[in-house]
Amino acid sequence: MNVVPRETTSSQDGRFQLLVDAVTDYAIYMLDPTGVVVSWNAGAQRFKGYTESEILGRHFSQFYTDEDLATELPRRALETAAREGKFEAEGWRVRKDGTHFWAHVVIDPIRDARGNLLGYAKITRDLTERKKTQEALRESEERFRLLVQGVTDYAIYMLDPQGHVTNWNAGAQRIKGYTESEILGCHFSQFYTDEDLATELPRRALETAAREGKFEAEGWRLRKDGTQFWASVVIDPIRNDRGELIGFAKITRDITERRHAQEALEHAQAALFQAQKMEAVGQLTGGVAHDFNNLLTIIVNNLDLLTRNAREPRDVKLIESAQRAAERGAKLTQQLLAFSRRQPLQPDTHNPNTLIEGFESVLRRACGEMIRLQLSLAPRIRWVSVDAPQFESALLNLIVNARDAMPNGGSLKIMTGNVTLSEMDSTSSDLPPGQYASIAVQDTGTGMTPEIVNRVFEPFFTTKEIGKGTGLGLSQVYGFVTQSGGHIKVDSTPGQGTRVTMLLPAQETGIETSEEEDETERPARDSAGTVLIVEDEPAVLEVASDIFDSLGYDVVTATDANEAIKVLDGNLSIDVLFSDVIMPNGMNGVELSRKAREMRPDLKILLASGYPMSALPSEGLGAGVSFISKPYRWTELAEKLRGLRTGA
Template structure:
């Protein structure tokens, strides 16, 4: 029986040895109590390099680095294993060829039944490849961390799956104002505006990122100090190897300056488009006004001529009614010319405060009892170079429009101030940079939609009922301000009122000058003044002019264009006055004709007429002996002009 048990024990030991020798991924060997190697398996031979005959009987400390041996580490390892029942660590070990490998080491003490130490079982595993991979990963993570930490133009940080901040880079601190200690653990929704939080935008952003793999948007975000910045935001979900969501990567960039630049460009483009549109409409309306003045010239003067021969009360009343209508037409024409910036202006330096104070009574009367007019006028203000009467007319037009926008009453404020436009702000308005006097007219009326506000200065555009307005009042204001070198703006919100802002170039010094008095009594010339040459390409206008000069006692010669007039001047020596339209066909205009006429007849008097104002015509040629009259003219005005020419030297 004892022999059988001994045989079985020997057999078990043999099988165990075969098992140990078969293991090649682990070095499994025995040490005696002093650390001498007593056994050796194939795994130990594979990655330590020693065959069994070379290593048996050697001390296991030869596997340790020189530094560890010098520090007595091998002996302490055995003492620890014997004392604590186990020793386990990871460290560098040395192969037979002197190369190092990273080892995971476990040492267990072996004791007999009485507890006596028989030696140690040592198991070593080569983890060099794993450690290299871990170090490579660690280095990669470190480089990535340095990269992220080095970025200051972008806020780059992590969120957990619920949206709480888990890390923070310097770019996030620079842009948003929070240090990492302040913000870590806080919910990222604090960066959103109150309006966005109320609509649940932060939560939707995370849901979209999770569902679609990415969320990107632009919008307002908040800094620590409460100020807003315009941000480009990208949120990406992060998944682990098991495809489980572990958080979000969030990148934010402050693009406020870019947005401001884009808005400034859009404003400049809109202003340019509006300016070009108004310029085109202005050219059209100026041409219409010119043609309309030709028609009015015929109507007005035929009516004036009729009054000299009509005696019946009914006929006189009809003619007077027609004259009033023609005068109204002339006023509309002047408003069209004002919009097209072709009205004649009598500009002078004025104190805008004195202008408004002197006109206050008229403005209050125009407001009516339901509107509370308030004036906010400084004690001192720069001068402006404007036509005083046109300034008052523009202000009255604005007041009347404001009054009509407050049918149930309201507050109307006229205020004056000053500003200094920078190059950028002036460029948007297409006016020179520099100091400006600012005149604002603000009401609490119905206000306008953006579409209506963009069209208020267009001729004949009106929101009033039929018969309540011509749509030319604000056109006159626009034309007057721009012709005076200024700028006008509209700020209106539907239901909240309108503010009209006028900017006029400021002049530091100057003295207000009053308008020269002009006589309201015009006396027609009754005496014969000689021969007149009338040059007019419109037959109807030519016919009316001929009638007027004939009624004033002139001998009349006519021509339809400049070339015909020159032919008459070269053959007829008895011409005293040249009366010519300015705009004519066949190349030569009235101004050029006047110069040619004075070369042929140095003493000839020249009177030029046009539906355009004198300010819109070439300035050369208007010297002594040359005068100008605007269409539509009346025969009494024409008589006064001729009398002035005759008395001039």
């Protein structure tokens, strides 16, 4: 057994005492088993203000506040240390001068070799500054929390690094509709539309924020009830002291109203620009037309003078050709003047329905064979003050334009109605509030893009092939309507057709009444049905078309059996097939009839031929088929058709 010399032990105790006495950042002292102070170092004197002579022999409870004394904390601290081997806590302590400081306290029991309690070692550290810093931070965080929670115009919330919502303010609840309990822990991607989710915008937004320090954008977002709002979004990354990403701060603002206001302003600016452009172009075209009319006056009068002295047939023919060209030029200038609203008008009060019905035959002929024209005319349409010929010209231009948009056939409808414009409505149309008559032409054609719609009324603008249009038809319509005090609007969707609506001011008098109070949709006349005429000779085809048109039929034509089968295979309603028997391209009229009866069993068929009926192969045609010999008169044709309808 090694015995440590007494001198060595004393030396070590002395050095340890010197070490303890030298420590000034910690109060290190000893207590006897009852809590009386038996040693005191420089740190204890600095913290607590007592000198060694003042404190030795006194109970350590005098360092505790009245609140802690009331709960007997000093006694309980010593008992805990003795029982558990350690007592550690933080709390307020009292200095000699009565001031308080925040202390971190550790009390360890001291026992001899046999385990007998000799006393306690007590180490105290002054953490007042740290406590003040923590309190200031806590108060700052609390103020910030109250600030964020008090904001209702912005959604301010945090996300974890994966994008899950970790807190939620009142503004977020107001804007997005979720309560805090409903949304905490959910992924923020549920605020995004399906279109944004398909492009993984939420993931890309967080990646951008983490990589670049911020993500900022505007877009549509979803509320809890499924409605959408236009949002301004900012996402900032949150990093700790070591630069590690611990989440994201997300701020969202509902700017839907601002977006609507901006869109309204853009629309107003575009409308103003369009009006200014059309006005400028109108002034230009009006000037050109005026000067061109002066030149035409000279040309036409000189041609008239030449006509008086012309004797040779060749000279007469050349002059007449020049006169026709001059007349065509005069028509072009009239269209230019109409667009520029300088065309002299002779307005009178008219019923739009009467004008349309009186012009119907021309409109039907303009539609062509593959277009089915229908009229839907309001029975109590308001009268308007217009120049009737100019009205008919404008309507014809709209019909021709619609027809050209349906090269493969389709439906075309002319509709009239009464319109009352309110203050809000009149703002968008630049018309004063009041009563108007509406005349609309709607087709099922190719439609137009918004860019083309914005230019359709410009002179010489056309989407047709070179040589198939002057580009003045719709500009004439625009000029006529605006000069008549009205407004014209185009609604078109590519692939779905176009609707052109003319609004003309209604007149106080001249309202035509009818027994029918409701608007009805009907053919413009008592149509006998639709006939498909198959004839390869143009002259004969024209005569047959005129006869059937005079008999009340809507006419569709084909020049051979193959074209006819394409028509029958479509959706167009056909009541009668009228076909020549002898036709080119292989299939004759009888074979076409058999094929037609297979496709449409209820179809009435009338075959025309210069051969005797006994020589025609009519087996298998069955009932509902009749023959007529060439040459035929319209009375004979009408009788045959009557027999087909009655089964006679």
